[in-house]
Amino acid sequence: MVPRPHPTLRSGSPAAHPLGVRHGQDHARLRRQDRADGRCRPPARRPVVRAAAGPSAADDLDGVVVVGAGQAGFRTAASLRECGYAGRIALVGDEDTAPYERPPLSKAYLTGDGDEDLLWLRSSEYFVRQSIDVLADRVTAIDRAARTVRLAGGGVLGYGHLVLATGARPRGLAVPGGELRGVRPLRTLAEARILRDELRRAAEVVVVGAGFVGLEFAAAARALGCAVTVVELRDRPLARAVGERTAEHFTLLHRRQGTRLLFGRRVARFLDDGTGAVAGVELTDGSRLPADVVVVGAGVEPRTELAAAAGLEVDDGIVVDARLRTGDPAISAIGDCAAFPHPAAGRRIRLESVQNAVGHARLVAERLTGQERDYGDLPWFWSEQFSSTLQIAGLADGHDTEVVLGEWPEAFSVLLFRADRLVAVETVNRPPDHMAARRLLTKGVPLTPATAAEGGFTLTPVP
């Protein structure tokens, strides 16, 4: 395998990045020059515009600026080119790396050899080839009247359309000691790099929160030989995300692997070892857990401050319509930061998944190149813990009945119903069932709990 060049940005580099990634000020300078010239700099290689599309909405755009170079932001830029958009694209991200995948950060990246080539969403040549300007900077303000964004580095970027893909940030715990060395969230590559090193020296690990990131991290720490305790406020793991039977499977799985799971317990404070590093966790019942490393996986909150300051509606996410437009038609919001109406939910929801980020990005790119549709993609998600691969299709929210197929707790599927209607399917170690479930849910094939519970019912045809 030929190794791909490492696209990490060099912080503070004043000039164009040799790999096609620039710092914001540099791009803003170019932008101002273009304005003075009264023209838009064409991409180095213009993608072919599909003849069938005709003149598109994007042909009139004075460039697309995407705020946030995560999964949703990157996919917007890539999809715009795939849809034939030939104008300027600036992808502004405030992390000091090129766009990367977050899912491996709590999985293989922690336990494996730390090969970061596996994380990059695309090689740096891709961005050069596609003429996508990746800027390492933070957008600090939006001027909707002038259609510009201000960068922390001092520059100003003009946009024809602005896409907010600002993602989410981990929720902290409002208890004493949260600032101690060794207490951290797991969201970014920078945090994963530190945790990866710390795990190799740690004996005792405490994970606060039995959500997906917390449990995946716990599994990785255990696989590396650490003694692991998970503290969870609710009475089961993944309480917001999966049904009871799947949650029970993960409780059994982690306990079998020797992890201590404490449910219905709350953290009171983190304990100082006297040097500013964490020594343990004290719970509200007075018990103390020793810890060299503590990961807080207490959920995330959408990064909405930029939108709110610009006068856009925010309500647990940047509020958008079915076409992912904010109240300002020149601004879309997508991915983890967006609160959008979903037909299957019948209300506005916010999802934190790769599928959602990619699906949103595709819809916005299509809209900007003249293909309008409402968003209604089937949500799906996956998680890996020890030997279990969980796949979820649909929205389990508010389900009232569970039907289990297969061999619980080793390899099984749980069909989740709301008012006699199939709303989601959770599968553990049964990928064909997951694919079949996606088809069933997308087509809206009618299925009742009674039919599913009949002996001999399977999601996949028996060969």
Ligand SMILES: Cc1cc2nc3c(=O)[nH]c(=O)nc-3n(C[C@H](O)[C@H](O)[C@H](O)COP(=O)(O)OP(=O)(O)OC[C@H]3O[C@@H](n4cnc5c(N)ncnc54)[C@H](O)[C@@H]3O)c2cc1C
């Ligand atoms: C450890 C971990 C494991 C995960 N595992 C899975 C999994 O197995 N399966 C799955 O489906 N999903 C998983 N997810 C969730 C998935 O990664 C996210 O839903 C997805 O990354 C969301 O993409 P996004 O682009 O909306 O947000 P993000 O990936 O958060 O990207 C947003 C980016 O915008 C930047 N930004 C914010 N504000 C500004 C600003 N003002 N200026 C410039 N930049 C800004 C942020 O720094 C960030 O880089 C996981 C997440 C984590 C953290």
